[in-house]
Structures are given as structure tokens and as C-alpha cells.
Amino acid sequence: MPVRMNRQTKELIAAAREMQHARYVLRLYVAGMTPRSAEAIRRVTDFCEKHLTEQYELEIIDIYQKPALMRGEQIVAVPTLVKHLPEPLRRLIGDMQDEDKLLFGMDLVTRPK
Amino acid sequence: MSTSETIPAGIPKCPTGIRGLDEITYGGLPRGRPTLICGGAGAGKTLLAMEFIVRGARDFGEPGVFVAFEENTDELAANVSSLGFDLPAMVEQQKLALDYVRIERSEIQEAGDYDLEGLFVRLAVAIDGIGAKRIVLDSLEALFAGLPNEAILRAELRRLFSWLKQRGLTAIITAEQGQGTLTRYGMEEYISDCVIFLDHRVADQIATRRLRIVKYRGSVHGTNEYPTMIDETGLSVLPISSLGLDYGVSNERIATGVAALDAMFGGQGYYRGSSILISGTAGTGKSSFAAAFADAACQRGERCLYLAYEESAAQIVRNMGSIGFDLQRWVDEGRLRFHAVRSTLFGLEQHLVTIHKLAAEFRPDCVVMDPVTNLNAVGGDAEITAMLTRVIDYLKQSGITAMFTSLTSAGLVIEQTDVGISSLMDTWQLLRQDDMAGERKRLLYVLKSRGMAHSSEVRQFRLTEEGIRLEEAQ
Numbered sequence: 001m002p003v004r005m006n007r008q009t010k011e012l013i014a015a016a017r018e019m020q021h022a023r024y025v026l027r028l029y030v031a032g033m034t035p036r037s038a039e040a041i042r043r044v045t046d047f048c049e050k051h052l053t054e055q056y057e058l059e060i061i062d063i064y065q066k067p068a069l070m071r072g073e074q075i076v077a078v079p080t081l082v083k084h085l086p087e088p089l090r091r092l093i094g095d096m097q098d099e100d101k102l103l104f105g106m107d108l109v110t111r112p113k
Numbered sequence: 114m115s116t117s118e119t120i121p122a123g124i125p126k127c128p129t130g131i132r133g134l135d136e137i138t139y140g141g142l143p144r145g146r147p148t149l150i151c152g153g154a155g156a157g158k159t160l161l162a163m164e165f166i167v168r169g170a171r172d173f174g175e176p177g178v179f180v181a182f183e184e185n186t187d188e189l190a191a192n193v194s195s196l197g198f199d200l201p202a203m204v205e206q207q208k209l210a211l212d213y214v215r216i217e218r219s220e221i222q223e224a225g226d227y228d229l230e231g232l233f234v235r236l237a238v239a240i241d242g243i244g245a246k247r248i249v250l251d252s253l254e255a256l257f258a259g260l261p262n263e264a265i266l267r268a269e270l271r272r273l274f275s276w277l278k279q280r281g282l283t284a285i286i287t288a289e290q291g292q293g294t295l296t297r298y299g300m301e302e303y304i305s306d307c308v309i310f311l312d313h314r315v316a317d318q319i320a321t322r323r324l325r326i327v328k329y330r331g332s333v334h335g336t337n338e339y340p341t342m343i344d345e346t347g348l349s350v351l352p353i354s355s356l357g358l359d360y361g362v363s364n365e366r367i368a369t370g371v372a373a374l375d376a377m378f379g380g381q382g383y384y385r386g387s388s389i390l391i392s393g394t395a396g397t398g399k400s401s402f403a404a405a406f407a408d409a410a411c412q413r414g415e416r417c418l419y420l421a422y423e424e425s426a427a428q429i430v431r432n433m434g435s436i437g438f439d440l441q442r443w444v445d446e447g448r449l450r451f452h453a454v455r456s457t458l459f460g461l462e463q464h465l466v467t468i469h470k471l472a473a474e475f476r477p478d479c480v481v482m483d484p485v486t487n488l489n490a491v492g493g494d495a496e497i498t499a500m501l502t503r504v505i506d507y508l509k510q511s512g513i514t515a516m517f518t519s520l521t522s523a524g525l526v527i528e529q530t531d532v533g534i535s536s537l538m539d540t541w542q543l544l545r546q547d548d549m550a551g552e553r554k555r556l557l558y559v560l561k562s563r564g565m566a567h568s569s570e571v572r573q574f575r576l577t578e579e580g581i582r583l584e585e586a587q
Contacts, residue, residue, distance in 0.1 A: 039225075063231060063234050064234065067237070067238045068238065070231055070234060070238075075235070076214060076229060076231045076232045076259075077229055077230075077232075078230045080227075090221075090222065091220050091221045091222070092222050092223075092224045093221060093222070093223055093227045094225030094226055095224075095225035095227065096225055097224070097225040097226075098224050098225055101222060101224040101225075
């Protein structure tokens, strides 16, 4: 690391390194235990273990059990995976079969493959 | 259309409470089915839908859900508060539920198969929460803009409409007009029970609104384009085509306001409920005869509505005061009501709706339109004739005597100038000025007066401080 750096540069570098270890706050909304819901749950949990080891919180919500939650979260399609943190907020819809799209949706890669 | 008319038997209807719309649909929208309301931007789709919900909850005891995809609930409430609709209070009373479904394309990414069960559950929560009988989805097309997979969407829409039907909900779905199609995303494929098209067009800088029922399965309905208006009480539709030549006639005669003129009409004046045209070139005294007619009506204790398109009420009162008519007295007593408005302020349709509204509210015995030719500024001859036909049919059906003044251009053969509207008139009285021996003389004659022996003399008259004076016949 060069010796002479101003404070802002140091902060930005630190923030960029920190992002790799950012905490992910995720919520997965499914509608009952359908094959599609099961697929989405397996895919998301596998994905988190693989790419976000020990840096995520995942909550899985059955919309039939907690319908009141959907208004605030603006859920229309299911399954929906909402990434609350880190920002920006993202909604991934689908059964999450496509890992590349998950990587992109979680902002882990900057462009879809 | 009179309410006593028998409503043809058919499918059950759900009244909208919107003036005129329930008449042309013979009772309202198809109950328990979805109706598509389409039209361009600003055509009044959201307003119609909102009135359906609010009036349903307030006037028909049917709670309703309004699902907005484009405006949030605060904006919605603010937009209709000027119509006297207090949405927050109705939500509080559980008569109405508002839900804002926000679909932000930039936040959404697709990763595999999905369905819209989330939307279904949200709708179910809102519906069951208040026991809704009505629902509005305004506008479902936001889904097309927000969700990437159109094939999934179309399958889900089909499921949605059959779900709404299963639940017995009367629904309004709004949709934007497309290029050469009723709706941009082909919503008419899914909703085939009832389709209503709202049109908002501008011609010669004058905006007019119209409504048309494109189809209504299992029910008779009016098929015309109906003039529509949005004002401080909401939307109103004018059911004109239902009128016809079936009104009763009266044998009663009423005074013209000029005794010597009464004499020219068989000594008794005009027929009650007839239509009277007074035409003449500028400055011949048309408004003076109109004032005499209005004054006579008020003296009989009747009510008169005076629609002025050229002068303000105060100016008419002042001018007519100078020839002996104290119109202010009748205004003060509530017998005479002026409605003075520049004809160019609105389109013909709106003038028509205004006349209907004023007549329904004030219940006049006589109406004066001074002058009808001024409406030329906002419509062609054919349109004015069509509008006057509607006005006259309506007034006749209500037994109201109507006087129209018409300004004719000098130099034309006077009998030809009003040929378009004269056939609508029962009585046609002509005024003109002639130069004779260095003096301009005012002349009057009756060109026609249906159903009575009228004078065929040409009479000279003067406007004096004591009113209109007809000179003795030569």
C-alpha cells in the first residue's frame, strides 16, 4: 500500500474491502410447500452456504401464514427473495434455479453471465 | 330515459350510482363479473372506477376494494377528496379498503419460474377484511411493465379473472388504450362480459368527453357515444338517445310577454312545452323578446332558466331594465336564474350536460337560450343541430317551454339561415330592420307556428321604456 494517502481514499478502500464481508439480510417468501417452493428453499439455502458463508441472515416466510406482511414488502410474485441488505434493495422472483442470476441478483457479480 | 321504463330482463346488474351510466346499461355493470374500462390517458378511468367503489359502499351498502398499481393510497385519497369522497373515513368504517401494489421494475430480477400467488393472497386479505362485493384493479397493466415474463403473466391473469368470478365479485379492470387497439396489452381477451370505452378528444381546442359501451354480453345497452362530463360531483353520462318523439303535448297557451304579440298567435300566445325560435340580424331585439318571455313567466309565478352565452347576467338585467323589464326582482325572488357562460369555455357536450343538470336542479317551467348561434364557436352546424335536438327532446319531455334566439347574418335570405334548426322549432318568429324614409324600422313577423292560426302580417315594433310596443297593423 502506498505510504501517502488522504483520509477519504483510505476510507473508500476500507469500505470496498468491507463489502466482501457485508452482512446479507434476506427474506424468502413462498406460498405453501409446493414443489416450486421447495425448489426455491433448497436453492437459496445452498446458495447462501456456498457464497455467503457465515455472513447472512435468512428468513423464510410462508405467505399463507403471514399474509399481512406482504403489503409492506410489496410481494406480488412468489417465490420472491428480497435482499434488504446490503443496499440496494433487490427482489428476485422465481424458483431460483439459475445460479448465475442469483449471483447477479445478490450483487455478487456485476453483470449476468 | 325515464325510470318508469321497464328494464329488460337479463343478467343481474350491479348499479354504479354514476348519473346516466346506470340508465344506458339498464341497471349497471354485470354483477359478479369483471368489466373492462379502457381509454387514453386522462379519460377518466380511475375516476369512474373510484366512483363505482365509493358509491357502492356509500349508497348501495356494498363494501369495495380499490387496488391501485400506479398511485399510492394517499395520492388516491387526495385526488378524490375534491369530489367530497372521504376515503380515510370510509376505510376507518370498514366500508372500503385501499391497497397500493407497487411494482418497481428496477428492483426486480427473474430467476426461474414463478406465479402471482402473492397478489392473490393480498387481494384475498383485502376482500375478506371488509367482506367486499366490489373490486377495482387500476391498472393491471402495471404488471406487464413490471414483470418480465409475459407468458406467465397471461396465464395468471386468466386465473385471476376466473378467481374473481368464483368469489362473485363485481370487478372493474382499467386499461390504457393501445395503438389501434382497445387496450395496449390486449386485456379485452380476458374480459368479455362488458367493455366500456372512455374517450377524451380535443377538436378546435375544445375538449369533449364521451363514453361508449363496446359490448355487454347478455344485456341490451345503449350503443351510442354518450356525452360525458367530469365536474365537482364526479362523472356524469348523458343518456340522450333514449329520448324520442313520444312526449305528451299540452293545449295550454302561455303569454309571450307582449300583449299585441299574443294576438298574433291566435290571441293566446305560445303553446306550453313548445319550442320557439327568434331569429334576426344584430340589434333587432331578439334578447328583448327573450326578456319579455322570461318576465311573463315569472309574473305567472313560474320559474325561468336563462342561459346567456353572450352577455353577463348583470348586463342583461341592466339592459332590459332600460326597456321596462325589472328582471332583478325575479332573480331576487328565486324565480329567474341566469347561467351566463362564454360558449367557448366548454365543448357542446358539456353545455348539454350543464343544461340537463341545471334543469334537473332548478326545475324551470321556461328556458331561454340566448343565443344558440353562439355555440357555432364550439361546434359545426351538424353538431349544433344534434345538440339542440337533444335539448329540445329533453325539455319537451319535461314539459318545459323553450325559447332560442338566433343571430343571422345580414345579406342572406333570412328564411334560409336557420334552416338547420328551424325544423326542430314549433314557432319561428323573425325580426328584421328596414331602412324606410331615412329611419331604421324594426319589423316582426311570424314565419310559422305549428298547430294554431297565426297572423301573417309584418308588424313594426318599438323598444320603449315600458317594454316592447307593436304598432297597429297598417
